[in-house]
Structures are given as C-alpha cells and as structure tokens.
Amino acid sequence: MFNGLLKLVGATGDLGIFGAKATRGLFRPPFEFEELTRQIYECGSKSVPLIACAGLALGVVMAMHSEASMSRFGAKALVPEAVSIGIFRVLGPLVTGLLVSGRVGAGIGAQLGGMRVTQQIDALEALAVDSFKYLVVTRVLACIVALPVLTLVMDFSAIAGGMLLDMVVSQVSPQLFLKDAFQALSMNDYLPTVLKTTAFGLIIGTVSCFLGYNTSGGATGVGQASTRSVVFCSLLLILIDIILVKLSFFWSAQ
Amino acid sequence: MSGPASNGVQRGPPLQPAAIRLDHVFKSFDRNEVLKDVSIEIPHGHAFGLLGRSGTGKSVTLSLMIGLIPVDRGAVLIEGKDLQKLSREDLLDARKRIGFLFQQAALFDSLSVRENVEFPLRRHTKKRGSEIRDIVHRSLESVGLEHDADKMPAALSGGMHKRAGLARALALDPPIVLADEPSSGLDAITASEIYDLLHKLRERGKTLVVVTHDGSGVRGIVDEMAVLDQGRIVACGTAGELAASDNKLVHELIRGEER
Numbered sequence: 301m302f303n304g305l306l307k308l309v310g311a312t313g314d315l316g317i318f319g320a321k322a323t324r325g326l327f328r329p330p331f332e333f334e335e336l337t338r339q340i341y342e343c344g345s346k347s348v349p350l351i352a353c354a355g356l357a358l359g360v361v362m363a364m365h366s367e368a369s370m371s372r373f374g375a376k377a378l379v380p381e382a383v384s385i386g387i388f389r390v391l392g393p394l395v396t397g398l399l400v401s402g403r404v405g406a407g408i409g410a411q412l413g414g415m416r417v418t419q420q421i422d423a424l425e426a427l428a429v430d431s432f433k434y435l436v437v438t439r440v441l442a443c444i445v446a447l448p449v450l451t452l453v454m455d456f457s458a459i460a461g462g463m464l465l466d467m468v469v470s471q472v473s474p475q476l477f478l479k480d481a482f483q484a485l486s487m488n489d490y491l492p493t494v495l496k497t498t499a500f501g502l503i504i505g506t507v508s509c510f511l512g513y514n515t516s517g518g519a520t521g522v523g524q525a526s527t528r529s530v531v532f533c534s535l536l537l538i539l540i541d542i543i544l545v546k547l548s549f550f551w552s553a554q
Numbered sequence: 555m556s557g558p559a560s561n562g563v564q565r566g567p568p569l570q571p572a573a574i575r576l577d578h579v580f581k582s583f584d585r586n587e588v589l590k591d592v593s594i595e596i597p598h599g600h601a602f603g604l605l606g607r608s609g610t611g612k613s614v615t616l617s618l619m620i621g622l623i624p625v626d627r628g629a630v631l632i633e634g635k636d637l638q639k640l641s642r643e644d645l646l647d648a649r650k651r652i653g654f655l656f657q658q659a660a661l662f663d664s665l666s667v668r669e670n671v672e673f674p675l676r677r678h679t680k681k682r683g684s685e686i687r688d689i690v691h692r693s694l695e696s697v698g699l700e701h702d703a704d705k706m707p708a709a710l711s712g713g714m715h716k717r718a719g720l721a722r723a724l725a726l727d728p729p730i731v732l733a734d735e736p737s738s739g740l741d742a743i744t745a746s747e748i749y750d751l752l753h754k755l756r757e758r759g760k761t762l763v764v765v766t767h768d769g770s771g772v773r774g775i776v777d778e779m780a781v782l783d784q785g786r787i788v789a790c791g792t793a794g795e796l797a798a799s800d801n802k803l804v805h806e807l808i809r810g811e812e813r
C-alpha cells in the first residue's frame with residue numbers, strides 16, 4: 301500500500317518533469333516541422349470525422365431532451381439557447397477531450413510504445429536524431445494545436461444537429477435557430493474554451509507520450525501503455541475540467 | 555592485409571587518439587552485472603571482432619560505444635571524446651560519425667526500405683534529391699536489396715531486415731561502423747557477401763567493430779578479436795593468436811562450428 305503510494309508519487313513527478321521538458325522543447329530550435337505537420341494531420345485532421353459525427357449526435361440528443369423539458373413550460377423557443385450554451389460552455393470541450401483521449405491518446409501510447417520495444421527509438425538516437433524532440437515535442441504540440449480546432453468542430457456540428465432536429469420536429473427555420481443559438485453566446489464563451497482545450501491538448505499529448513516513450517516489456521507493455529494512456533488522460537481531463545470550472549466561477553464572481 | 559598500425563605515423567597527428575576506447579567499464583542492470591571491468595582499445599582504421607556466447611553482453615558493449623546506455627563506472631571514449639561528458643548536442647554530433655547496425659535491425663516500420671536508408675541522408679546532409687536517390691540505390695545494391703526498395707519492413711524476411719539495416723547504417727558513409735551480428739540469419743552465400751562488404755569498408759580505412767558468435771566468419775576481415783565471457787575480456791589478440799589459445803571457450807568460438 302505504502303509502496304504503491306510511493307510509486308504513484310514518483311510517477312507523477314516523472315510525468316511532471318517529462319511535461320516540463322516537452323513544454324520547454326516547444327520553444328527551442330531545432331523544430332521538426334515535417335514531423336509536426338504529419339502529426340497534426342494524424343491527430344487533428346483524421347479525428348475530424350469522428351468528432352463531427354459525435355457532435356451531430358450530441359446536438360440532436362441535447363435538442364431532443366431540451367425540447368421535451370422546455371415544452372412543459374411552454375419555453376420551446378429557448379431550445380437553441382440551451383443547446384448552444386450547453387455545448388460551448390460544458391460539453392463541447394470535455395466530450396472532445398475524452399474522444400481525442402480515446403483515439404489519439406491510445407494511438408500515441410501504442411505507437412511510441414511499439415517504437416520503444418522494437419528499438420526504433422534507439423535507432424533514431426543512433427542516427428543522431430534527438431528522439432525526444434522528434435517524437436514527443438511534435439506530438440504534444442500537435443495535440444495542443446488540434447484540440448481547440450476539434451472542439452470548435454464539435455461545437456458547430458452539435459449546433460447543426462440541434463438545428464436539424466428542431467427543423468424536423470418543430471419546423472423551426474434554420475435561420476431563426478442559428479440566430480437564437482449564437483445570440484446566447486458572448487466572447488466569454490469562446491476564449492476560455494480555447495484556453496481550456498489547449499490545456500486538454502497538453503495533457504493528452506504529455507500523458508500518452510510519457511507512457512509510450514517509457515514503455516518496457518514487449519507487446520504486453522505496449523498494450524498497457526495504450527490502455528493506460530486512455531485511462532489517465534480521461535481521468536486527468538475530468539479533474540482539470542472541474543478545477544478550471546471552479547476557477548472560472550471564482551474569476552467571474554470578482 | 556596490413557598488420558596492426560597503432561604507431562599511427564601514416565596519417566593524422568602523431569598521437570592520434572584511438573577511434574574507440576573502453577576504459578575499465580562496468581555495467582549492470584539491477585542485480586545483473588553484465589560488464590565487469592572491460593577495457594578495449596581500437597585504433598583508427600582497425601577492424602575489431604567481439605565474440606562471446608549468447609547473453610554475455612556483446613550488444614550491451616556495442617550500445618555503450620554509441621552512448622545509447624550510460625556506463626556505471628569507467629569511460630567510453632570515441633575519437634578521444636568521453637561520451638559521458640559530452641553535451642546532448644555534441645553526443646548527437648559524435649553519433650553522426652558512427653554507423654550502427656542493431657541486432658534486430660530496428661528499421662522504422664512506418665517507412666519503406668528506401669525511406670529508411672534516405673532518412674539519415676535527408677536529415678544530416680544538404681544533398682539534392684537526385685544525389686540522395688543515387689546513394690540510396692548504390693547502398694541498397696551493395697546489400698542486394700535494390701529490387702525490394704519499396705517494400706515496407708513488415709514485408710521483409712529476417713535476413714533482409716539485417717541487410718536493409720546495414721544499408722541504413724552505412725548511408726552517411728561514417729568513419730566508424732558498429733555491426734551487431736551482421737551475418738546472423740543469413741545463408742552462407744549472403745553472409746559471405748556481407749563479409750565482403752565489411753572487408754571493403756575496412757580497406758577504405760573505416761574503423762569496424764563486428765559483434766558475432768561465429769568466429770570463423772569474421773576471422774578473415776578483422777585485425778584483432780576479443781572474447782567476452784561472464785562480463786570480462788578473457789582473450790584478446792589476432793585470429794591466429796586466439797586460435798592457438800588453450801582456453802577451450804576461446805578455441806571453440808574462433809573455430810566456429812566444430813564439435
């Protein structure tokens with residue numbers, strides 16, 4: 301028990317050092333633009349279909365639920381607002397983060413883990429390439445760049461989903477839905493979200509790279525790295541989300 | 555073949571440091587003491603064979619020589635520079651002068667054979683595309699893989715992996731080449747072709763370290779060999795000297811498959 305705790309503290313420390321090193325690497329040349337572009341494509345562009353579909357479905361579900369409850373108070377006109385605020389403030393960043401943890405976190409954990417156990421990371425080093433810069437820094441940065449964009453994709457597809465449902469069920473015109481939906485939002489709904497999702501990207505990139513880069517123990521280890529990436533990324537995201545929401549309430553109360 | 559040229563009069567400054575020097579090196583993994591006080595000195599332009607039974611630490615020794623793993627005690631000097639004392643940038647620079655063939659080849663599995671060989675050239679040279687293509691073609695030809703350039707590593711046999719790995723290690727034309735079991739997994743004919751290739755490198759003045767358990771194969775190409783056993787160098791000398799040794803292990807390793 302005590303040993304387990306000690307191990308956890310040690311691992312957290314290692315993760316912190318790893319994250320600090322990765323963050324410092326973001327600002328220090330040489331920059332690996334080629335690999336960075338590839339990773340933004342892998343982590344970002346290739347996630348768009350998943351995020352867009354999920355967003356659409358989420359929007360439909362949210363609109364259905366708010367239709368049902370709002371109509372009891374005769375406040376069906378508030379549906380667009382409910383969908384847009386719910387998505388932009390609460391669900392968009394978190395759901396995107398969790399989906400990306402699943403898709404990208406698991407992928408990075410498995411890929412770097414596989415490279416580690418088959419000595420490909422050693423091979424990079426032997427070919428005089430800084431493997432940390434080449435593999436880790438690029439992936440962390442790719443996640444940081446990708447998450448805000450993906451979150452916006454999620455947000456807008458959810459609004460599209462809500463709009464579709466409202467069109468079909470209540471024959472609300474799309475123009476009206478969109479007008480109501482976006483009127484409810486202020487600049488304060490965009491900026492904090494972007495900042496928050498940047499932090500999410502940093503977490504997903506750092507945790508999954510940390511687990512993958514330090515894999516040991518063959519194929520079993522690779523599987524473990526992949527699974528753990530998803531688990532730890534998801535838990536950390538939720539934790540950070542709670543903290544950030546608390547902070548933002550504190551901030552707006554000032 | 556020339557004899558040992560450690561007087562070093564022909565080229566370079568008179569007291570040229572050895573290409574590779576291991577100075578009382580100790581290395582252990584947890585409780586497992588792999589190397590216990592190993593000292594090796596390989597002058598420039600020499601070919602050196604490192605023999606030993608499976609699991610005696612040959613691959614570990616080779617990894618130490620390029621700084622992939624740190625020594626516990628002692629020092630590794632490459633061209634006079636202590637790897638432990640180099641900054642990260644200088645260590646990477648030192649590695650550009652070393653070609654390294656991994657025991658399992660360690661090809662990048664997301665890149666084709668051609669791209670694997672291109673990789674160091676693209677990163678470390680300013681050569682133009684056509685020039686790089688030429689070099690890649692020539693080095694793949696030298697290992698007999700010119701028709702498999704566009705295959706992915708997953709589609710290669712074990713021996714092809716090895717040969718592609720060797721082509722990648724030689725791509726930058728490094729002055730020092732470290733090869734871990736270059737002939738394992740190859741048939742006798744291909745193996746002798748690889749040995750010919752290594753022999754040519756040696757004749758072009760490269761420093762060569764070949765790790766193997768097949769003493770008879772490398773006998774013709776190395777100036778000197780050492781036998782590693784239980785973490786120590788138990789014998790060191792020319793092939794002839796070792797063949798005459800009365801140590802049974804040394805004798806059997808040098809002679810190869812005699813039982």
Ligand SMILES: Nc1ncnc2c1ncn2[C@@H]1O[C@H](COP(=O)(O)OP(=O)(O)OP(=O)(O)O)[C@@H](O)[C@H]1O
Pocket residue numbers: 583586588606607608609610611612613614615657767
């Ligand atoms: N990364 C590592 N972690 C822990 N132990 C290791 C590691 N690498 C090597 N060892 C241990 O070091 C010893 C020597 O291993 P090494 O790979 O150098 O053997 P070898 O002489 O190359 O054998 P072979 O001829 O089979 O390749 C082995 O006992 C191995 O268990």
Ligand SMILES: [Mg+2]
Pocket residue numbers: 612613614657734
């Ligand atoms: Mg070995």
